[in-house]
Amino acid sequence: MARYEVNPDAVTRARELIAAHQYVLDSDWGEVQPDAEAGNQLLERHGWAAYAAWHLGLTQGANDETKARYAFVYGDYRRVHRSGLIACVYRAAEWRHKAVERAAYDLLQELDRTAGLDG
Numbered sequence: 001m002a003r004y005e006v007n008p009d010a011v012t013r014a015r016e017l018i019a020a021h022q023y024v025l026d027s028d029w030g031e032v033q034p035d036a037e038a039g040n041q042l043l044e045r046h047g048w049a050a051y052a053a054w055h056l057g058l059t060q061g062a063n064d065e066t067k068a069r070y071a072f073v074y075g076d077y078r079r080v081h082r083s084g085l086i087a088c089v090y091r092a093a094e095w096r097h098k099a100v101e102r103a104a105y106d107l108l109q110e111l112d113r114t115a116g117l118d119g
Contacts, residue, residue: 001095002059002060002062002071003059003060003061003097004057004058004059004060004071004072004092004097004099004100005057005058005060005099005100006056006057006058006099006100006103007052007053007055007056007057007058007070009049009052009053010052010053010054010055010056010074011056011103011107012053013053013054014056014074014075014080014085014107015107015110017075017079017080018080018107018110018111018114019114021114022078022079022080023075023079023080023081023082023111023114023115024076024079024080024081024082024083025082025115025117026082026083027081027082027083027084028083029081029083029084029086029087032076032081032083032084033073033076033084033087034054034073034076034077038076038077039051039067039077042054042077048064048065051070052069052070054070054073054074054075054077055070055071055072055073055074056071056072056073056074056088056100056103056104056107057070057071057072057092057097057100058070058071059071071100072088072091072092072100072104073088074088074104074107080107080111082108082111082112082115085104085107085108085111086108088100088101088104089101089104089105089108092104
């Protein structure tokens, strides 16, 4: 099984987007999750650093500037999706990638506080 470390650049980018209210609270992640073609377009237009910033996980042992290096996408390459963060928490928890799970959970809590959903 692949092992992942947290991508600090992605955490920073997600926090910036949340602070700027660039998020979607209600979406069907299965419908809005970016596909391979969207990833290719982002790479062509903005390069690897921009692509990496949308992925909370870095695959240990994978080469930089390959799609295999980046995992746990949390948005649609424009905005953070609450459903994307939930999917990251769930998937990371399911496969016991604890650091990524915690990072996604913390971002989810930050998003909920910012959006006024914290009770």
